Amino acid sequence: MKSNSKLLSAPYTVWMTIFIVLPMLLVGYFAFTDKSGHFTMENMLSVGQYSNVFLRSIWLGAVATAVSLALGYPLAYIIAKMNVKRQNVMVMLVMLPMWMNFLLRTYAWMTLLEDNGLINSALAAIGLPRVHMINTAGAVVLGMVYNYIPYMILPLYSVLTKIDTSVIEAAQDLGANSRKVFLKVVIPMSMPGVISGVTMVFVPAVSTFIISKMLGGGGNLLIGDLIDMQFLGSAYNPNLGSAVSLVLMVIILICMGIMNQFDDGEEAGGGGILL
Amino acid sequence: MKNTIISLKDITVSYDGEQVLAGFNLDIHDGEFVTLLGPSGCGKTTALRTIAGFIRPDKGDVFFYEKNITDLPPHKREVNTIFQKYALFPHLNVYENIAFGMRLKGRGEKEIKQTVHEMLAKVNLTGYAHRGISQLSGGQQQRVAIARALANEPKVLLLDEPLGALDLKLRKDMQVELKKLQQQTGITFVFVTHDQEEALSMSDTVVVMDGGVIQQIGTPTDIYNEPENAFVADFIGESNILDGLMLEDYSVKFAGHIFRCLDSGFGRNAAVDVVIRPEDIKVVEPESTLITGEVTAVTFKGVHYEIIVDVAGFKWMIQSTECRQPGDRIGLSLTPNDIHVMHKSEYSGKFGDYSTFSDEMGEDIMASDEAATQEADDSDEANAPRETEEERKAGASGKAGAEREGRADEV
Numbered sequence: 209m210k211s212n213s214k215l216l217s218a219p220y221t222v223w224m225t226i227f228i229v230l231p232m233l234l235v236g237y238f239a240f241t242d243k244s245g246h247f248t249m250e251n252m253l254s255v256g257q258y259s260n261v262f263l264r265s266i267w268l269g270a271v272a273t274a275v276s277l278a279l280g281y282p283l284a285y286i287i288a289k290m291n292v293k294r295q296n297v298m299v300m301l302v303m304l305p306m307w308m309n310f311l312l313r314t315y316a317w318m319t320l321l322e323d324n325g326l327i328n329s330a331l332a333a334i335g336l337p338r339v340h341m342i343n344t345a346g347a348v349v350l351g352m353v354y355n356y357i358p359y360m361i362l363p364l365y366s367v368l369t370k371i372d373t374s375v376i377e378a379a380q381d382l383g384a385n386s387r388k389v390f391l392k393v394v395i396p397m398s399m400p401g402v403i404s405g406v407t408m409v410f411v412p413a414v415s416t417f418i419i420s421k422m423l424g425g426g427g428n429l430l431i432g433d434l435i436d437m438q439f440l441g442s443a444y445n446p447n448l449g450s451a452v453s454l455v456l457m458v459i460i461l462i463c464m465g466i467m468n469q470f471d472d473g474e475e476a477g478g479g480g481i482l483l
Numbered sequence: 484m485k486n487t488i489i490s491l492k493d494i495t496v497s498y499d500g501e502q503v504l505a506g507f508n509l510d511i512h513d514g515e516f517v518t519l520l521g522p523s524g525c526g527k528t529t530a531l532r533t534i535a536g537f538i539r540p541d542k543g544d545v546f547f548y549e550k551n552i553t554d555l556p557p558h559k560r561e562v563n564t565i566f567q568k569y570a571l572f573p574h575l576n577v578y579e580n581i582a583f584g585m586r587l588k589g590r591g592e593k594e595i596k597q598t599v600h601e602m603l604a605k606v607n608l609t610g611y612a613h614r615g616i617s618q619l620s621g622g623q624q625q626r627v628a629i630a631r632a633l634a635n636e637p638k639v640l641l642l643d644e645p646l647g648a649l650d651l652k653l654r655k656d657m658q659v660e661l662k663k664l665q666q667q668t669g670i671t672f673v674f675v676t677h678d679q680e681e682a683l684s685m686s687d688t689v690v691v692m693d694g695g696v697i698q699q700i701g702t703p704t705d706i707y708n709e710p711e712n713a714f715v716a717d718f719i720g721e722s723n724i725l726d727g728l729m730l731e732d733y734s735v736k737f738a739g740h741i742f743r744c745l746d747s748g749f750g751r752n753a754a755v756d757v758v759i760r761p762e763d764i765k766v767v768e769p770e771s772t773l774i775t776g777e778v779t780a781v782t783f784k785g786v787h788y789e790i791i792v793d794v795a796g797f798k799w800m801i802q803s804t805e806c807r808q809p810g811d812r813i814g815l816s817l818t819p820n821d822i823h824v825m826h827k828s829e830y831s832g833k834f835g836d837y838s839t840f841s842d843e844m845g846e847d848i849m850a851s852d853e854a855a856t857q858e859a860d861d862s863d864e865a866n867a868p869r870e871t872e873e874e875r876k877a878g879a880s881g882k883a884g885a886e887r888e889g890r891a892d893e894v
Contacts, residue, residue, distance in 0.1 A: 374570035377537055380557040381564045382584035382635055388558075392583075396574040 238450035251451035258434060258452065265431040266459070268345060269414035272352035276360040276409045277402065279353070284364035284401075285394075288371075295369070302361050305354075314351055314422050321347050321423065343425025351419040352409075359408035367401030368394070403467055411460055431456050485512040486548070488671050489534055489562075489639060494543035496529050496695075503529045504695045507543070511639070511673060516665050518674045520682040521692035522718070527675045530692075531641050534673065535564045547638075563637035565645045569628040571616045577603070577627050578612040584635035602630035605664065622653045629664070639671045646681065658685055679719045683707065691715050712825055716758045717834030723764075723799045724835020727757035727824065735824055738794060740773040742817060746824035756825045758835070761802040763821035766790070772814035778807045791837050798837040 287298045321341040328338045417432025438449030494507040519527035532538045536557035606626035683703040691698045699711040710716035727737035732747035769775040776794035790801040839845035
């Protein structure tokens with residue numbers, strides 16, 4: 209039985225070794241070597257000079273995550289309270305934008321937000337002053353929220369639908385009004401969904417590069433762009449790129465570790481996605 | 484008489500156009516252990532949820548100490564519910580679950596601690612305060628749910644089939660435990676169950692329900708000994724229910740003979756249902772009594788044998804400590820005390836013949852016999868001997884079925 213399952217897992221083990229473990233080791237190797245392959249700490253040390261990029265990435269990622277949570281939670285809650293048929297329709301509507309190509313969606317926002325874009329034209333047409341929107345941090349956050357909010361809504365929705373109505377009734381029965389029921393039962397019981405939603409939005413938001421490139425202009429460089437530049441851009445330097453990636457990974461791991469602390473002790477293994 | 488604590492007046496509830504409770508009236512007295520008993524779908528849980536406030540009746544009013552609370556939301560009612568699946572808060576430990584209600588009321592930490600430990604001791608869970616809910620067994624979760632409700636000091640405790648998920652032995656323990664708690668605390672218990680034995684052993688008052696209507700209200704002994712109609716007689720315990728004719732007071736004719744009985748007030752020549760409990764029937768020699776029949780099945784039940792006897796097409800059940808073999812001819816002896824006469828009701832003819840134990844099985848057997856006969860007809864001649872055997876069987880139960888229908892037609 210045991211050898212059987214080992215045999216079955218063999219292809220996956222091989223796959224993971226070649227495409228996950230090896231690349232990680234390679235990233236580590238590049239991060240600590242120079243162009244000629246000698247060990248050096250120079251890359252890691254020079255990461256420090258990009259601390260403002262790191263801070264901006266984490267800050268914008270965190271803002272986007274918070275906005276997604278603030279918008280996504282009520283929606284997930286409303287959907288979870290609908291009858292099953294309407295729930296399915298709503299969930300499909302939430303996922304619908306994801307069927308469209310990511311690049312295209314972001315590009316669409318570009319044309320909307322541009323100084324001469326659709327929104328500004330509309331504003332001008334009704335006699336309102338134009339607003340500068342493209343190439344701002346706000347536009348980057350908007351792009352992040354727009355692209356990643358389904359990843360917030362879906363885990364929240366799935367957790368909220370699983371809350372047994374009799375538990376809600378029990379709370380009412382014990383004297384909780386609807387506000388207390390929400391605060392003391394619904395929110396704590398949906399924490400696993402919040403954790404996985406936050407994880408699934410924060411991680412890609414922090415490391416994105418397309419969104420900032422298209423909507424953020426030059427002034428809103430994120431870590432993703434920095435890494436992009438080291439591998440594909442003018443500043444070709446894979447060693448520095450690897451070092452930045454490595455630091456980013458460590459930072460994300462730390463963030464997730466902190467996040468998961470909130471979930472501990474309450475409902476161990478309740479569904480929070482650990483990276 | 485004690486004070487009426489809860490009063491349901493003319494309650495009507497329907498789901499999606501289907502009436503679950505129809506003109507439901509019930510008074511519950513202070514300190515009583517009341518059980519709502521009935522098959523699934525009879526409206527007993529709906530009645531309970533109406534008291535708790537989770538259901539707003541379409542019509543009618545709920546009174547609590549003569550105060551109309553129909554529009555009061557659940558969190559403002561001085562009643563607490565034990566839910567079927569306990570509904571404990573999975574994100575809180577045992578202590579916090581029990582403290583939940585008190586925290587909402589803004590009780591002091593010291594008082595909460597004292598009450599929680601008191602409650603835990605009451606349900607024999609001292610030392611479990613800091614366990615997680617998922618670490619508890621079903622019986623323990625049940626007791627936490629009870630402690631959580633009692634900590635709230637309800638005037639009335641509503642219990643929605645709380646013992647359904649427990650195994651037999653544990654259920655018996657919990658029955659004793661609940662009864663003890665009720666007597667200690669003096670809190671009014673409204674208990675919902677479909678288990679007649681549970682209802683009889685725990686309650687002060689049993690309310691038998693079917694089809695959203697109360698069939699009978701009474702003490703357990705009343706309900707068992709003096710069932711109001713065929714439904715109650717059949718639902719509470721086992722009973723043979725026969726068509727009878729009340730010739731005059733104290734004289735009833737059934738199964739082709741006239742018997743003396745203790746019932747009166749039905750008038751002359753009134754059609755009635757006659758209930759005879761299987762344990763009241765004495766098995767005697769066929770020569771010495773009026774009713775005789777052939778034993779068709781014997782089942783050993785531990786305490787007694789369950790003997791099914793075919794008396795002129797009607798299958799009687801007898802519970803006797805004497806063993807008989809299928810095929811034996813036996814006599815059935817009755818004393819006036821064993822015969823209980825009931826008015827005819829919509830349930831007459833539906834229950835009380837032991838060709839099968841449940842209606843569902845009876846219908847399924849008839850349908851499958853029919854199908855078997857058809858299949859046998861279709862099959863080739865090589866199966867001929869088996870075919871006749873099956874036909875004979877089908878014929879036999881068909882006769883029993885016809886007998887039941889015949890009885891129903893007379894009503």
